Amino acid sequence: MCELADRSSPRGITQSCEDPEPYFEDLMRVYARAYAGLEQYAYEDPEELRAYLAWLKYHGQGKIIIVRADGRIIGFAAVECRRHFARKGTVGEIHEIVVDPRYQQHGIGRQLFAQACRMLEQKGCDKLKLLVGATNERARGFYTRQGFRETGRLGKWIRMERVAPRSVPRPQLAAASGATARGGAYPGSVRVAR
Numbered sequence: 001m002c003e004l005a006d007r008s009s010p011r012g013i014t015q016s017c018e019d020p021e022p023y024f025e026d027l028m029r030v031y032a033r034a035y036a037g038l039e040q041y042a043y044e045d046p047e048e049l050r051a052y053l054a055w056l057k058y059h060g061q062g063k064i065i066i067v068r069a070d071g072r073i074i075g076f077a078a079v080e081c082r083r084h085f086a087r088k089g090t091v092g093e094i095h096e097i098v099v100d101p102r103y104q105q106h107g108i109g110r111q112l113f114a115q116a117c118r119m120l121e122q123k124g125c126d127k128l129k130l131l132v133g134a135t136n137e138r139a140r141g142f143y144t145r146q147g148f149r150e151t152g153r154l155g156k157w158i159r160m161e162r163v164a165p166r167s168v169p170r171p172q173l174a175a176a177s178g179a180t181a182r183g184g185a186y187p188g189s190v191r192v193a194r
């Protein structure tokens with residue numbers, strides 16, 4: 001396990017990059033709560049969900065980012081860095097970002113996203129990609145504000161893409177993502193109601 005230092009994290013909130021397997025049951029509970037009302041985009045069968053988490057682990061080279069509040073799991077993100085031979089580049093896929101609804105709207109999703117970006121950036125990714133449910137307005141808005149643009153559709157999924165942060169000077173990225181003084185592509189301090 002590696003603790004991910006983020007001085008802007010609110011008190012009691014920690015992020016770490018670790019093997020998710022010992023925590024599958026907790027992760028499944030958080031996932032089910034976060035996807036309530038969005039079941040068409042979620043794995044509802046526990047065995048399928050467990051297999052999905054194993055898939056996320058595999059594609060993240062054995063690790064995912066886990067967020068805890070006072071030691072309890074409240075969110076996670078799973079990413080993958082893939083070599084794109086045809087394009088001669090390295091693409092970062094954001095497979096999943098989930099925050100427990102009780103902790104949403106406090107900037108934790110943005111912090112998770114920023115951490116995921118840092119990891120992909122360190123691995124040399126020059127482009128970020130993801131799929132989001134077409135009617136998942138909250139997540140689509142969230143990603144749009146992180147600078148993603150829609151580039152296609154795959155059935156019920158929308159493909160969104162963005163250049164990786166290091167390829168773009170920060171002021172330009174902030175303008176592209178419509179970021180406000182409250183926070184740009186990389187989040188500043190966040191407050192969680194306790």
Ligand SMILES: CC(C)(COP(=O)(O)OP(=O)(O)OC[C@H]1O[C@@H](n2cnc3c(N)ncnc32)[C@H](O)[C@@H]1OP(=O)(O)O)[C@@H](O)C(=O)NCCC(=O)NCCS
Nearest residue numbers: 034097098099104105106107108109110132139142190191
């Ligand atoms: C998408 C998701 C991860 C976002 O997580 P989150 O923790 O709510 O995200 P944030 O709090 O960082 O941002 C959400 C809102 O809170 C606001 N916010 C950020 N910091 C804040 C703070 N300190 N105080 C109050 N609000 C804040 C943000 O401005 C944002 O508002 P906006 O939507 O009007 O722009 C979460 O909604 C989720 O888990 N959804 C279900 C699963 C899902 O759809 N995942 C995506 C799969 S592709």
